[in-house]
Amino acid sequence: AQRVTQPEKLLSVFKGAPVELKCNYSYSGSPELFWYVQYSRQRLQLLLRHISRESIKGFTADLNKGETSFHLKKPFAQEEDSAMYYCAPYTGRRALTFGSGTRLQVQP
Amino acid sequence: NAGVTQTPKFQVLKTGQSMTLQCAQDMNHNSMYWYRQDPGMGLRLIYYSASEGTTDKGEVPNGYNVSRLNKREFSLRLESAAPSQTSVYFCASSDWEGNLGTGELFFGEGSRLTVL
Numbered sequence: 001a002q003r004v005t006q007p008e009k010l011l012s013v014f015k016g017a018p019v020e021l022k023c024n025y026s027y028s029g030s031p032e033l034f035w036y037v038q039y040s041r042q043r044l045q046l047l048l049r050h051i052s053r054e055s056i057k058g059f060t061a062d063l064n065k066g067e068t069s070f071h072l073k074k075p076f077a078q079e080e081d082s083a084m085y086y087c088a089p090y091t092g093r094r095a096l097t098f099g100s101g102t103r104l105q106v107q108p
Numbered sequence: 109n110a111g112v113t114q115t116p117k118f119q120v121l122k123t124g125q126s127m128t129l130q131c132a133q134d135m136n137h138n139s140m141y142w143y144r145q146d147p148g149m150g151l152r153l154i155y156y157s158a159s160e161g162t163t164d165k166g167e168v169p170n171g172y173n174v175s176r177l178n179k180r181e182f183s184l185r186l187e188s189a190a191p192s193q194t195s196v197y198f199c200a201s202s203d204w205e206g207n208l209g210t211g212e213l214f215f216g217e218g219s220r221l222t223v224l
Contacts (some may be wrong), residue, residue, distance in 0.1 A: 009148065025160055036213075043215045043216070043217055043218075044151075044213075044215040046118070046213070049212075052201075086150060086151065092175075095139075095153055095155075095158075095166065096213060097153065097157045097167070098150045098151040098153075099142045100148060100150035101150045101151075
């Protein structure tokens with residue numbers, strides 16, 4: 001079955017430490033991939049998309065087709081990065097499937 | 109600049125009661141969605157409407173019905189609420205172009221529903 005997996009429910013790091021939020025997918029073909037973020041008391045919003053090759057708020061995400069992964073990385077975590085992060089592949093039908101999410105906790 | 113507005117924000121129901129969650133967007137988007145968010149399970153798609161006049165089932169449609177009233181509005185109805193439907197419900201909209209489009213979903217603030 002096609003699915004997306006975020007293996008960590010909670011990731012806790014100290015401020016200034018590197019962060020890697022894991023996302024693995026098992027879709028055939030080459031899905032477009034996105035990361036969404038939900039900060040406390042804010043709406044879920046797009047963080048970045050693979051197709052744009054962009055870096056947003058210091059985060060980057062590399063698509064590794066061999067490992068079927070799309071991990072989200074940031075070299076130096078900040079306290080304001082604390083949030084819930086969702087990996088979301090788009091596989092057609094004009095709808096996104098979301099992973100179960102990883103809560104990132106950045107401690108001072 | 110309202111974006112996506114959903115009502116009510118909170119609701120408590122008894123088992124068997126019915127209710128409708130309302131959603132409206134002012135961005136002239138073609139596609140609208142209803143997701144539910146449960147701890148440890150992330151967001152799961154209930155129903156979506158790729159364009160006005162069409163609706164399709166998502167991952168967890170059982171127990172729900174939807175109506176795409178017009179381009180702006182997309183409602184979610186629980187005909188006979190069950191405790192398993194206790195969740196936070198999110199409405200979202202997007203404007204897809206071709207097969208990929210922008211991929212950006214704009215979300216409402218969420219509706220917290222408790223079924224006793």
